[in-house]
Amino acid sequence: xxxxxxxxxxxxxxxxxxxxxxxxxxxxxxxxxxxxxxxxxxxxxxxxxxxxxxxxxxxxxxxxxxxxxxxxxxxxxxxxxxxxxxxxxxxxxxxxxxxxxxxx
Numbered sequence: 001x002x003x004x005x006x007x008x009x010x011x012x013x014x015x016x017x018x019x020x021x022x023x024x025x026x027x028x029x030x031x032x033x034x035x036x037x038x039x040x041x042x043x044x045x046x047x048x049x050x051x052x053x054x055x056x057x058x059x060x061x062x063x064x065x066x067x068x069x070x071x072x073x074x075x076x077x078x079x080x081x082x083x084x085x086x087x088x089x090x091x092x093x094x095x096x097x098x099x100x101x102x103x104x
Contacts, residue, residue, distance in 0.1 A: 002056075003056060003057045003058070003060065004046055004055070004056055004057070004058060007042050007046070007058045007059065008046075011039045011042060011043075014035055014039075015035065015039070018031050018032065018035065038059065041058075041059060041062070042058035042059045043058070045057075045058040045059065045061060045062065046058050072090075075090075
């Protein structure tokens with residue numbers, strides 16, 4: 001099953017389960033404080049048009065960008081500098097990415 005389809009199925013069953021469970025225990029509705037924003041973020045990922053990884057892997061695709069943001073910090077303190085990479089270091093790779101994104 002495709003991750004996008006899996007996300008939709010899980011979201012529907014989770015919402016239905018919480019609603020059904022709330023008939024027996026009303027306090028379970030507080031789970032919507034966690035589930036509703038995550039569901040919103042997942043559907044926002046599916047319907048956005050800029051990043052294919054977020055379209056195909058809702059919520060999980062966001063982890064890539066979080067880790068990408070943490071990468072320089074981890075690399076700076078634990079691994080190596082930006083110029084030690086092989087075969088292409090981080091500085092050259094970021095220039096390549098920037099040039100590839102420009103469509104002029």
